[in-house]
Each structure stands twice: as structure tokens, then as C-alpha cells.
Amino acid sequence: MSTVSKFTKEYLAKNKAKFEEVSEYIFNHPETRFEEYVSSEYLANACEQEGFTVERGVAGIDTAFVATYGSGKPVIGFLGEFDALSGLSQEPNKTAYEPWETSNGHGCGHNLLGTGAFAAACATKKYLEENGLSGTVKFFGCPGEEGGSGKTFMVREGVFEGTDIALTWHPSPSNSIMNFSSLANYQVAFKFKGISSHAANSPHLGRSALDAVELMNVGVNYLREHVIPEARMHYAVTNTGGISPNVVQAEAEVLYLIRSPKVSEVDDIYKRVCQIAKGAAMMTETEVTIRFDKACSNYIPNRSLEKILHKNLHEAGIEAPTEEEVAFAEKIWNSLSQGEKDNYLDLLRGFGYSGDGSEFEGKYLSDSISPYSDKDGVLPGSTDVADVSWVVPTAQLTASTSALGTPLHTWQMTTQGISSYAHKGMLRAAEAMALTGIQLINQPEDLEKVKQEFQAFQAKNPYTCPIPKDVKPSKLNQ
Ligand SMILES: [Zn+2]
Numbered sequence: 001m002s003t004v005s006k007f008t009k010e011y012l013a014k015n016k017a018k019f020e021e022v023s024e025y026i027f028n029h030p031e032t033r034f035e036e037y038v039s040s041e042y043l044a045n046a047c048e049q050e051g052f053t054v055e056r057g058v059a060g061i062d063t064a065f066v067a068t069y070g071s072g073k074p075v076i077g078f079l080g081e082f083d084a085l086s087g088l089s090q091e092p093n094k095t096a097y098e099p100w101e102t103s104n105g106h107g108c109g110h111n112l113l114g115t116g117a118f119a120a121a122c123a124t125k126k127y128l129e130e131n132g133l134s135g136t137v138k139f140f141g142c143p144g145e146e147g148g149s150g151k152t153f154m155v156r157e158g159v160f161e162g163t164d165i166a167l168t169w170h171p172s173p174s175n176s177i178m179n180f181s182s183l184a185n186y187q188v189a190f191k192f193k194g195i196s197s198h199a200a201n202s203p204h205l206g207r208s209a210l211d212a213v214e215l216m217n218v219g220v221n222y223l224r225e226h227v228i229p230e231a232r233m234h235y236a237v238t239n240t241g242g243i244s245p246n247v248v249q250a251e252a253e254v255l256y257l258i259r260s261p262k263v264s265e266v267d268d269i270y271k272r273v274c275q276i277a278k279g280a281a282m283m284t285e286t287e288v289t290i291r292f293d294k295a296c297s298n299y300i301p302n303r304s305l306e307k308i309l310h311k312n313l314h315e316a317g318i319e320a321p322t323e324e325e326v327a328f329a330e331k332i333w334n335s336l337s338q339g340e341k342d343n344y345l346d347l348l349r350g351f352g353y354s355g356d357g358s359e360f361e362g363k364y365l366s367d368s369i370s371p372y373s374d375k376d377g378v379l380p381g382s383t384d385v386a387d388v389s390w391v392v393p394t395a396q397l398t399a400s401t402s403a404l405g406t407p408l409h410t411w412q413m414t415t416q417g418i419s420s421y422a423h424k425g426m427l428r429a430a431e432a433m434a435l436t437g438i439q440l441i442n443q444p445e446d447l448e449k450v451k452q453e454f455q456a457f458q459a460k461n462p463y464t465c466p467i468p469k470d471v472k473p474s475k476l477n478q
Contacts, residue, residue, distance in 0.1 A: 005315055008434050011123050011429050019119045019430070021425050022046055026111035027092065027418050030104035032082030033148035036063045036473045039042065039082040043141055045112060049094055050100070050122050051129075051138065055368045059157035061473055064150060065141035066159060069125045072134040074447055076437040077392065079168035079385065080117035081110040081145045090414035095331035095409045104457075105414040109148065111172030112401055112417065112426040117168055118385040119175040119430035124437040135441045138163060142384075144473060147187070148420055149294035151384035152337035153473050163392045165305060165450060167168055167436055168385060169429040171396035171422065172231040173344070173406050175318060175359070178309045180377040182299040182386050183230075184263035186270050186466065188256045189238070190216060190277045194286040196250035206248025207403055213252040219276035220256075227269055230378070232259040255293070261378050263297045263466050293474060295466035299386035300457060303374045304450045305395040309436050311373040313397055316431035321365045325421045329364035329403035332412050336405050351398045365421060367401040388465040395452040396465035397432055401425035 001009075012019075022043065029038040038065035044054045047067035056065045071412025088105030091098040099105075121139035128135050128233065141160070144150030154160065162197055168176065192213060197206030227233075234257045256273060274290060281288040321329070333341070340347075345357045354373040388394050401422035406412050418420055440447040442465045 004435065004438050007127060008431050008438070011126055012119060012431055013335055015119070015122070016427060019115055019407065019427065022118065023111045023115040023423060023426060024418050025446050026082050026114060027106050028158060030102060030106050031087050032104055033083050033146055034061060034094055034150070034473050036083050036143050036341060039144060040065065040141055043080070046118065046356070047139055050125065052125070053248055056067050058159050059154045060226055061143060061150065061153060063143040063152055065140070067121070067139040068136060069132065070128050070136045072136060074164040074441060075136040075138060075162055076440060077138045077140055077163040077166040078117040078121040078433060078437070079140050079142050079151070079166055080114035081142050081390065083110055083112035083143055085146055085149070085409060086413050088409065088411065090411040092418050094415045095328070095335060099478045102314035104153055105411070106417045107409045107414045109401055109413060109417055109422070110145065112171045112422055113169065114141070116399070116426040116429040120167065120426060120433035120437065123430065123434035127434070127438050128441070133441060135459040137343065137437070145384055148473060149296045149384045149467065150468055150473065152294065152387040154297045154464065159390050160215055160388055161377060164447060165440060166392045166394040167309070167390050167433045168394070169397045169433065170351070171398060171401040171425065172351045173402050173404045174348045174353050174370055175313060175368065175398055175399055175428070176395040176398050177306045177313070177399050178398060179301055179306055179352045179373060179375070179377045180299070181301065182263065182297070182298060182379040183232070183259040183261060183382045184266045184297040184298040184386070184466065185257055185259040185382045186266050186292040187255065187269065189259045189291040191253040191285045191289045191291065192281060193289070194250050194253070194284065197248040199246045199248050203248060207285045208248050209252035209286050212239060212251035212280045212286045212288065213237060213254045215283055216277050216280035219279060220273055223272060223276065228262050231265065231269055232276045233269070233273070259382060260475070264468070268443060292468055294471070295388055296382050296384045296468055297386045299379070299383060300389040302389070302393040302395055302450060304453045305393050306374065308439060308446060308450070309374065309395045309397055309432060312435035312439065313369055313432040315435055316428050318367055318369060318428060319424070320367055321421055325419070326364055327420065329421070332416060333364050333401040333405055337411060340405050340407060347405065350381070351404050354427060360404055364403050366404060387465070393450045395403060399425035399429035
């Protein structure tokens with residue numbers, strides 16, 4: 001074992017209880033996008049206690065912060081999320097659905113994500129400190145990942161400027177490198193305004209905003225045939241104009257989420273959707289206002305950085321789960337639907353897994369590290385890490401924190417969120433990220449290679465933030 005490896009492993013083992021406490025605290029205070037006041041403050045305070053200097057409220061977002069240690073180059077960044085989801089309330093360490101008082105829950109494991117990235121930042125800082133090296137470690141407290149595009153706003157406001165690399169991870173049932181791109185998206189609300197009237201005695205005097213919403217949706221459903229097959233258009237009617245059928249609805253609103261592999265494609269489709277909205281308004285003699293909510297770009301993988309991260313995930317290694325852990329994971333597995341069990345490999349592929357699944361046969365928890373592949377693929381989902389990857393070379397890994405087959409955004413994911421194997425996975429991710437940060441500090445030639453790959457992309461693909469300048473982050477309940 002190399003000295004760096006020994007140092008990192010020992011540091012994380014020694015501070016295990018502290019990091020587990022941070023993860024549990026965030027788990028116990030589940031807060032949704034841009035309202036993570038308790039979690040953000042707790043994590044920011046933890047950074048200060050570790051000797052970082054913290055700047056709170058960056059990018060005009062109350063719950064976004066940057067913790068910095070050291071000076072000079074290179075600047076190694078770690079991205080930490082800590083937001084929860086509504087409707088995923090669940091007691092920890094249970095094998096059945098048991099919601100608790102709050103309606104929110106950590107169904108995507110961001111209590112682990114934020115803490116693992118924080119632990120990686122602490123280990124890297126400690127290494128710089130003990131070896132008297134120059135270099136800067138930054139921990140980015142990134143709120144509002146779930147439907148908020150927090151990082152996209154942070155990129156727009158220049159928060160990542162001067163950062164040489166960004167590392168992060170995501171909880172998952174497997175240990176792998178997230179080697180794929182992701183879908184870019186725009187989320188936009190279309191609000192129609194008409195004229196109310198008695199629906200029986202004077203319908204001719206009314207102009208229905210709800211009709212406009214319906215006609216818009218019909219128009220978009222016809223548009224589907226004439227966009228690229230990879231594009232996705234989803235909508236939710238967020239205001240139907242009331243519950244009275246005997247009133248012509250004077251107001252109605254529909255929220256659209258438009259996705260495609262490239263942000264430029266999303267932009268083209270968005271313009272066509274806007275035309276349809278205007279057409280619906282014209283047909284119904286209503287007025288439409290378009291409110292841009294949020295957006296994120298497609299993710300740009302950095303193969304050189306991914307290879308280093310994969311090597312370091314192996315360096316961190318993986319210990320066999322205990323009998324109790326396997327028994328708990330088996331119960332979680334048994335709670336999954338047949339479809340979830342049958343398709344668990346598809347789920348893993350969504351995290352970058354490219355094997356045939358033979359190493360998982362007869363298992364409930366992953367005890368292996370997936371081979372690395374740099375084959376191009378697109379995740380059928382979106383992430384705001386993508387916008388960081390356009391301005392800073394970025395790599396992401398997954399570490400196993402849940403039973404095989406566990407889908408994200410379920411009570412099963414929430415209930416495993418502070419289990420012993422979730423915390424082991426969290427510290428494994430921290431170790432691989434810290435080893436990568438330290439390697440790039442110690443070996444500038446490796447960093448140079450990562451930067452060259454990034455610069456070659458950037459020269460041909462300058463970044464434009466997909467969120468217009470005047471759009472502000474919006475909370476869930478607005
Ligand atoms: Zn997530």
C-alpha cells in the first residue's frame with residue numbers, strides 16, 4: 001500500500017464516527033430544494049470546525065456555500081449535495097414502508113453524497129497540511145439538485161472559476177465510474193389568462209385558460225413525432241383554474257420539462273413548444289406568459305480524470321459485507337417488485353455499469369468494482385453536475401450504499417440511508433475522491449493531461465448557461 005493510500009485510509013477510519021454523525025444529522029433534517037437551511041448551516045459549520053474558511057450564500061442562494069482551505073494551485077474541488085425529496089418520509093433501517101412525521105425524506109441519499117464529498121475534502125486538506133504542500137481544497141455546498149439546478153445557477157454566477165478539477169459521487173447499489181453523458185433539460189411554466197364566466201348561462205362571454213392548456217398539450221403531443229426520438233417532453237398541469245366545472249376557468253398553468261441529449265436540441269424544441277403555446281392562446285383568445293424555471297446542460301465526461309478515479313476506487317478497495325448487512329439487504333430485495341428485481345441490471349447500467357451481472361449472482365449487496373468503460377452513453381435523466389463539467393474537468397463515481405435493485409427516490413432508498421453499509425460506501429467514495437485529489441496535487445503531469453482533454457473540448461464548445469440571466473432559483477412550494 002502506498003503512503004498516500006495508508007494515510008487516507010487511516011484518516012477516514014479515525015474520523016469515521018464524525019462523518020457518520022454528519023450524514024445522520026442531515027438524514028434527520030430532510031429539506032427540499034433551496035430550503036435546506038438546517039442541513040446547509042450544519043455542513044458549513046462542520047467545514048469551519050475542520051479549518052476551512054466558509055463563504056455562505058454564494059450565487060445569491062441562501063443555502064449555497066463554498067468552504068476553502070489552503071492557497072495556490074492546484075485547486076481541487078469536491079461537490080456536495082444535501083437536499084431531500086418531498087413525499088419520501090421513511091424511518092431508517094426498516095424493511096417495510098413506515099413514514100415518519102415530516103413528509104420529506106432522503107430518497108436519493110444526498111445525506112451520504114454531501115458528507116462523502118465533505119470527508120474527501122477533509123482528507124485532502126489534512127494531507128496538504130501534514131506534508132506542508134501548497135494547493136487549495138474547495139468543498140462546494142450545492143443545494144437544490146432535485147429539480148432546482150442549483151449548480152447551474154452557481155456556474156452562471158462564476159462560483160467554480162479558478163477550480164482545476166471537480167469530483168463528486170452518487171449513492172447507488174454498485175461501485176463504478178459514472179462514465180456517461182446525461183440529458184440536458186429546460187423546465188418552463190406556461191400560464192394562461194382568460195375571462196371567467198358562468199359556464200351555462202354565458203359561456204360565450206368566457207375565454208377558457210384551461211382550454212388553452214389542453215390545446216397546448218394536444219399540440220405538443222403532435223410535435224412528438226417531429227422531434228428526435230431521444231427527446232422527452234413531460235408536463236404537469238399545476239393550475240387547472242379551480243374545481244368548479246360551472247365556471248369558465250380564467251387562469252390555468254402547465255409546467256413543462258423538455259429534455260434531449262444536447263442542450264442545443266432542447267433549445268430548438270423549447271422554441272417550438274413556445275410557438276404551440278402562443279397558438280393555443282390565439283385559438284382560445286387568452287394570453288400566455290412564459291416563466292423559465294430552470295435548466296441544465298448535458299454532462300461532459302473527462303476520460304482522463306475518470307481513469308484516475310477508477311484506479312483510485314480500486315485502491316480504496318471494498319470489504320466484504322457482514323452477515324447482518326446481507327440479511328438486511330435481502331429483506332430490502334424481497335420488498336422490491338418483480339419488475340424491479342428483473343431489471344436491476346438496467347438500473348445499474350444507469351450508473352455506468354457495463355458488465356453482464358455474473359458477479360452479482362446470488363448477492364444482495366455489491367462486493368465488487370465494475371470495470372471501467374469509456375464507451376459513449378447517455379443517462380436517461382439529468383443532473384446539474386453537468387453544468388460544472390462544461391467549465392471544470394469533472395468526474396463522478398458511485399459507491400454501493402443500497403441493496404441491489406434499489407431504485408432511487410423510493411422508501412427503500414430512504415430507509416437504507418444511514419445503514420452501516422451505506423456509511424461504508426460513503427467513506428469508500430470519499431477515499432477514492434481524496435486519493436484522486438492528492439494524486440493530482442502530487443503529479444502535475446496527470447493534472448495536465450486532464451486539463452488538455454478538457455481544453456480541447458472547450459475550444460470547440462464554449463459554454464453558455466442555459467438559464468437566462470434574470471431567472472432566480474425557485475423553491476418547491478412556489
Ligand atoms: Zn440524487
